[in-house]
Amino acid sequence: MRAGPSQEEIRRHNLGALLRHVHVHGATSRAELTTTLGLNRSTIGALTADLAAAGLVSEGGARETGRAGRPSLVVRPASERVYAYALSIEVDRLRAARVGLGGRILDIRTAERPRGTLAAEAVGPLTGFVKELHQAVPAGAVCVGSGVAVCGMVRRDDGMVRLGPTMGWVDEPLGAALAEALGGDRGVLVGNVSDVCALAEHTRGAAVGCDHVIYLYGDVGVGAGIIAGGRRVTGHGGYGGEVGHMVVHPGGRPCLCGSRGCWETEIGEHALIQAAGRSGAVVGREAVLAVVDAADRGDSQAQAAVRQVGNWLGFGVANLVNIFNPETVIFGGTLRDVYLAAAAHVRSRLNSNGLPACREHVRLRTPKLGDDAPLIGAAELAFEQLLADPLDAVAG
Amino acid sequence: MRAGPSQEEIRRHNLGALLRHVHVHGATSRAELTTTLGLNRSTIGALTADLAAAGLVSEGGARETGRAGRPSLVVRPASERVYAYALSIEVDRLRAARVGLGGRILDIRTAERPRGTLAAEAVGPLTGFVKELHQAVPAGAVCVGSGVAVCGMVRRDDGMVRLGPTMGWVDEPLGAALAEALGGDRGVLVGNVSDVCALAEHTRGAAVGCDHVIYLYGDVGVGAGIIAGGRRVTGHGGYGGEVGHMVVHPGGRPCLCGSRGCWETEIGEHALIQAAGRSGAVVGREAVLAVVDAADRGDSQAQAAVRQVGNWLGFGVANLVNIFNPETVIFGGTLRDVYLAAAAHVRSRLNSNGLPACREHVRLRTPKLGDDAPLIGAAELAFEQLLADPLDAVAG
Numbered sequence: 001m002r003a004g005p006s007q008e009e010i011r012r013h014n015l016g017a018l019l020r021h022v023h024v025h026g027a028t029s030r031a032e033l034t035t036t037l038g039l040n041r042s043t044i045g046a047l048t049a050d051l052a053a054a055g056l057v058s059e060g061g062a063r064e065t066g067r068a069g070r071p072s073l074v075v076r077p078a079s080e081r082v083y084a085y086a087l088s089i090e091v092d093r094l095r096a097a098r099v100g101l102g103g104r105i106l107d108i109r110t111a112e113r114p115r116g117t118l119a120a121e122a123v124g125p126l127t128g129f130v131k132e133l134h135q136a137v138p139a140g141a142v143c144v145g146s147g148v149a150v151c152g153m154v155r156r157d158d159g160m161v162r163l164g165p166t167m168g169w170v171d172e173p174l175g176a177a178l179a180e181a182l183g184g185d186r187g188v189l190v191g192n193v194s195d196v197c198a199l200a201e202h203t204r205g206a207a208v209g210c211d212h213v214i215y216l217y218g219d220v221g222v223g224a225g226i227i228a229g230g231r232r233v234t235g236h237g238g239y240g241g242e243v244g245h246m247v248v249h250p251g252g253r254p255c256l257c258g259s260r261g262c263w264e265t266e267i268g269e270h271a272l273i274q275a276a277g278r279s280g281a282v283v284g285r286e287a288v289l290a291v292v293d294a295a296d297r298g299d300s301q302a303q304a305a306v307r308q309v310g311n312w313l314g315f316g317v318a319n320l321v322n323i324f325n326p327e328t329v330i331f332g333g334t335l336r337d338v339y340l341a342a343a344a345h346v347r348s349r350l351n352s353n354g355l356p357a358c359r360e361h362v363r364l365r366t367p368k369l370g371d372d373a374p375l376i377g378a379a380e381l382a383f384e385q386l387l388a389d390p391l392d393a394v395a396g
Numbered sequence: 397m398r399a400g401p402s403q404e405e406i407r408r409h410n411l412g413a414l415l416r417h418v419h420v421h422g423a424t425s426r427a428e429l430t431t432t433l434g435l436n437r438s439t440i441g442a443l444t445a446d447l448a449a450a451g452l453v454s455e456g457g458a459r460e461t462g463r464a465g466r467p468s469l470v471v472r473p474a475s476e477r478v479y480a481y482a483l484s485i486e487v488d489r490l491r492a493a494r495v496g497l498g499g500r501i502l503d504i505r506t507a508e509r510p511r512g513t514l515a516a517e518a519v520g521p522l523t524g525f526v527k528e529l530h531q532a533v534p535a536g537a538v539c540v541g542s543g544v545a546v547c548g549m550v551r552r553d554d555g556m557v558r559l560g561p562t563m564g565w566v567d568e569p570l571g572a573a574l575a576e577a578l579g580g581d582r583g584v585l586v587g588n589v590s591d592v593c594a595l596a597e598h599t600r601g602a603a604v605g606c607d608h609v610i611y612l613y614g615d616v617g618v619g620a621g622i623i624a625g626g627r628r629v630t631g632h633g634g635y636g637g638e639v640g641h642m643v644v645h646p647g648g649r650p651c652l653c654g655s656r657g658c659w660e661t662e663i664g665e666h667a668l669i670q671a672a673g674r675s676g677a678v679v680g681r682e683a684v685l686a687v688v689d690a691a692d693r694g695d696s697q698a699q700a701a702v703r704q705v706g707n708w709l710g711f712g713v714a715n716l717v718n719i720f721n722p723e724t725v726i727f728g729g730t731l732r733d734v735y736l737a738a739a740a741h742v743r744s745r746l747n748s749n750g751l752p753a754c755r756e757h758v759r760l761r762t763p764k765l766g767d768d769a770p771l772i773g774a775a776e777l778a779f780e781q782l783l784a785d786p787l788d789a790v791a792g
Contacts, residue, residue, distance in 0.1 A: 005406065153753050162753040212632045224719075228631070233624040235721025236608045239753045240624075242718040247711065247749055249646060259749045315643065322638040323620075323719070325631025353643055353655045357549050357558040357635045 011047075012389050014039065018047050019056055020387045022077045023102055024203055027061075031072035048075055054394050055081055055142065056101065056386075077102035080138065082394070084382035085130055085146040087178070088374040089122045090193070091115065091167070091219045092284045096129035098137070099379035101144075101386075103204055105372060107133050115283070119152065119161050119172040127181040144393055145186040147381035148178060149196040149374035151219065156238025159190030165256040166220040166268075189381040193217055193374050194241055195234055197332050197367070198225025200377030205368035212326040215367075216243070216317075218335035219284070221256075222264040228324065244268070248316055266312035269334050275305035288334045292341040310342020314349025318359070321350065325358045332367045340366065407443075408785050410435065414443050415452055416783045418473045419498055420599055423457075427468035444471055450790050451477055451538065452497065452782075473498035476534065478790070480778035481526055481542040483574070484770040485518045486589070487511065487563070487615040488680045492525035494533070495775035497540075497782075499600055501768060503529050511679070515548065515557050515568040523577040540789055541582040543777035544574060545592040545770035547615065552634025555586030561652040562616040562664075585777040589613055589770050590637055591630055593728050593763070594621025596773030601726075601764035608722040611763075612639070612713075614731035615680070617652075618660040624720065640664070644712055662708035665730050671701035684730040688737040706738020710745025714755070717746065721754045728763045736762065 005013065017037055022028050028036075033044050051057045059073050079100030086105075088095040090113065097108040109129040113122065130146075137143075152164030152172075159175015179188040191199075198207070198215035207213040213227040222244030226233040234240045244264035245257050252261025265271060269288050273279055276291040276299075294302035317329055331339035339346060343364070350359055367373055386393040401409065413433055418424050424432075429440050447453045454472050475496030482501075484491040486509065493504040505525040509518065526542075533539075548560030548568075555571015575584040587595075594603070594611035603609040609623040618640030622629040630636045640660035641653050648657030661667060665684050669675055672687040672695075690698035713725055727735035735742060739760070746755055763769055782789040 005401070010401065010406075153751065155753070163751065212636075226719075228624060228629040228636075229627055231625055231627065233629065233720070235624070235754070236723045236757060237721055237753060239751070240608075240719060240721040242721075242751055242754060245718045245749075245751055246642075246715040247644070250644070250711070257751060315646070319642040320719075322641045323622075323636060323716075324629070325633055325636040325638075327632045353641075355549070355559065355635070355638055355641055355653060357551075357633060358631070358638060361632060 012391070014043070015047055015051060015390045016387050018044070018075075019051055019077070019390045022057060022075050023383065023387060026102060027074050027076045029072035029074050033075065051390060054391055055140075056390055056394065079104050080106070081141050082144060082386075083137075083141060084144050084379045085133065085182075086375040086378035086382070087126050087130075087146065087148045088193070088378060089113070089119060089126075089148070089150040089174075090374070091151055094122050094125055094129075095375060096126050096133060097375045097379070098133045099375065101383065103376055103379065105375060107136055108375070109133065116168065119150065119164065119167070119169050119174050120177055123174070123177045123181050126178070130182055142394060143184070143186060144386045145382035146178070146182060146188045147196070147378035148174070148188060148190040149193040149378045150174060150190060151193045151221065151223075153239045153242065154190050154192050156234060159188060161190070162239065163257075166264075187385070189384075191378065191381050192223060192225070192238075192241065194223035194225040194332075195232060196225065196377030196381065197369075197373040198227055198330075198377070199232065199380050200369055200373040201330055201367055202227050203380055204376065205373065206330050206365045207328045210327040212324065213328045213330065214320055214324060214326045215330045215332055216335050218244075218264075218268060218331075218333040218338070220264075220268050220270060222268055222335070224320070226324065243316065243320060246316060246319065248312065248319070263312070263316045267309055267316065267335065267338065271312075272305055272309045272334075272338060275308050276302045285334055285337070288337050292337050295341060306338070306341045307345055309338055310345030311349050313338060313342065314346035315353060317346060317364075318350045318353035321354045321359050321362055326362055328363045328365055330365045330367055332373065336366050339364070408787070410439070411443055411446060411786045412783050414440070414471075415447055415473070415786045418453060418471050419779065419783060422498060423470050423472045425468035425470050429471065447786060450787055451536075452786055452790065475500045476502070477537050478540060478782075479533075479537060480540050480775045481529065481578075482771040482774035482778070483522050483526075483542065483544040484589070484774060485509070485515060485522075485544070485546040485570075486770070487547055490518050490521055490525075491771060492522050492529060493771045493775070494529045495771065497779065499772055499775065501771060503532055504771070505529065512564065515546065515560065515563070515565050515570050516573060519570070519573045519577050522574065526578055538790060539580070539582060540782045541778035542574070542578060542584045543592070543774035544570070544584060544586040545589040545774040546570060546586060547589045547613075547617065547619075549635045549638065550586050550588050552630060555584060557586070558635065559653075562660075583781070585780075587774065587777055588619060588621070588634075588637065590619035590621040590728075591628060592621065592773030592777065593765075593769040594623055594726075594773070595628065595776050596765055596769040597726055597763055598623050599776055600772065601769065602761045603724045603726060606723045608720065609724045609726065610716055610720060610722045611726045611728055612731050614640075614660075614664060614727075614729040614734070616660075616664050616666060618664055618731070620716070622720065639712065639716060642712060642715065644708065644715070659708070659712045663705055663712065663731065663734065667708075668701055668705045668730075668734060671704050672698045681730055681733070684733050688733050691737060702734070702737045703741055705734055706741030707745050709734060709738065710742035711749060713742060713760075714746045714749035717750045717755050717758055722758055724759045724761055726761045726763055728769065732762050735760070
């Protein structure tokens with residue numbers, strides 16, 4: 001166990017705590033910061049001055065408190081000046097955004113991504129987007145790094161995409177390729193889309209204040225971003241959360257991972273589309289929504305498909321609830337649409353398979369950040385270093 | 397986010413860090429402490445003096461370092477003077493031990509526990525054991541609290557046993573009953589046996605130095621103690637790790653929890669004993685070992701039973717490896733014996749169902765602390781408060 005921190009480490013910690021607070025909660029008065037951080041007024045004043053001098057926060061615009069006495073100055077994150085690039089490689093599209101400190105999307109570019117292309121083939125278009133975004137950056141603004149959300153298994157250390165079974169990806173050095181293409185000495189941090197969405201919803205979405213969260217992200221495949229005790233659970237190499245490859249149906253359908261009966265073979269978009277008798281040209285969210293709509297209009301085959309997939313969705317959720325005893329389970333990607341259409345089946349299966357103590361307080365939720373979650377979360381990855389040591393991160 | 401610590405908090409943190417080091421690693425020279433904790437010699441000297449004055453460590457017996465210069469004084473945990481009571485309620489027995497700081501079992505009592513009795517019925521015999529143990533305590537020794545390992549689902553806040561499906565336990569206030577029976581103002585901390593064993597093996601057993609650990613404990617039921625990023629994953633109420641109720645076989649055998657096809661119906665002791673055609677009077681580890689021995693001697697039905705249970709064991713381990721990407725999986729309780737007999741089947745199933753990136757570095761292990769793990773881990777629960785704030789914990 002390490003010994004306690006030095007005075008200088010405490011100062012850096014406090015700078016990070018203050019900056020993180022305004023990054024997450026937005027404009028905050030000095031008086032609120034004093035209460036929240038448990039530091040005295042003069043310390044808050046000194047920390048704010050240091051952060052303002054580094055261009056990370058601005059002060060002013062005293063808010064009316066409604067109480068007597070001098071109104072307290074308000075500290076705001078420098079969202080226009082300090083930003084990260086957030087990139088997202090999804091099954092059907094590529095996106096790049098410039099995200100300001102405070103989690104605000106300032107500018108964005110989107111393109112379709114043809115299925116069947118490699119992860120490496122995303123590097124060119126995404127780099128082009130970043131160059132475009134860069135041209136609109138105001139003078140004096142500072143980029144603190146780039147974060148990437150990708151629908152594959154990512155090695156934590158270097159952003160190598162080890163496997164994207166539904167995409168045909170094997171060992172693609174995405175982190176290194178993007179770092180080279182984007183240039184500069186700021187790092188490129190790559191994360192699995194489920195982990196990144198969990199981070200986003202935990203920081204500023206449907207799981208704020210929850211310490212035990214499972215964020216399920218579905219498209220062709222299914223993964224989970226897991227937060228336990230307030231911290232991300234990503235495993236030894238960063239590959240944890242592959243709940244889509246939890247086998248729930250021994251001897252079931254073959255999975256692209258090489259196994260059989262994996263959860264994603266029962267709840268991924270193909271399962272729903274096939275069960276509805278609609279395996280055709282339309283794929284992706286559009287096809288999922290078409291089945292859900294048809295079920296809603298009374299199409300009995302679509303209704304049976306929604307029931308079947310909803311039942312398997314609840315089945316796997318019950319397993320995860322027994323394993324993690326979470327407060328909140330969030331259904332993202334196409335699983336959002338499936339959950340909304342089949343909530344009663346999901347809950348019923350959870351009630352029959354989940355242990356009462358494990359499930360009694362669990363809330364089933366849809367994402368609050370919607371489709372922005374991968375970008376907001378990817379930006380959070382990039383902001384983490386800044387928030388850990390604000391002055392060091394902008395000094396380089 | 398909280399602000400950084402004060403000077404006094406740092407001192408307490410450093411006292412805890414030093415005491416934790418000698419508690420976990422045993423006698424350590426001042427020179428080694430200086431290096432390990434990153435503090436200077438005079439700070440280590442002052443901290444050691446404070447801990448010695450409180451009777452928590454002793455100094456002396458300078459070890460020969462083999463190097464020139466004055467030999468460094470050695471700091472030892474006061475194992476004879478500072479202790480916790482560790483209690484364990486298992487399927488077939490009750491145990492109580494006095495465990496010294498440093499994790500040494502100083503004295504122990506054991507009794508058979510008739511199957512079918514309530515958790516509350518253990519309070520009397522365990523209290524009797526503690527009274528016996530207490531009579532042998534040397535004058536001046538200090539008890540820092542009691543920890544309990546129990547094969548049921550435990551509410552973290554108060555040690556209520558919510559459910560022990562294989563035991564017929566429902567909502568038994570074990571923590572409160574033991575606290576009242578034992579008296580005194582030291583707390584009684586109750587934990588699930590798998591969690592407690594994981595803590596023990598992580599602190600001083602087969603998972604030392606591993607940040608991502610799954611400890612599987614099996615008897616009639618099966619549970620897991622999970623450590624991710626160096627921290628225990630116990631969920632919102634403390635009920636996480638119920639991997640025995642992960643459904644792996646839809647429509648399979650009924651489980652005592654009310655569901656069907658739970659993992660423990662395929663790998664618990666009844667599954668093995670039944671598959672070997674031996675459902676008779678002998679139960680528990682004795683019966684499990686009898687099947688394993690028979691398989692070893694060439695009994696074909698016993699061999700088939702070991703294969704079948706080993707296959708299901710590997711099946712569930714693969715699911716957990718995909719979810720957690722652990723470094724180490726430990727097989728405890730009767731699963732130790734099943735794993736040793738069926739290691740090839742377990743590994744084979746893990747290889748076919750586990751994603752390569754998730755399983756490539758995983759080590760499958762048996763416990764290093766053997767049957768002592770529940771007691772050592774229960775004592776660790778009781779020592780945690782002492783290690784967090786040493787002087788406060790012994791001042792009361």
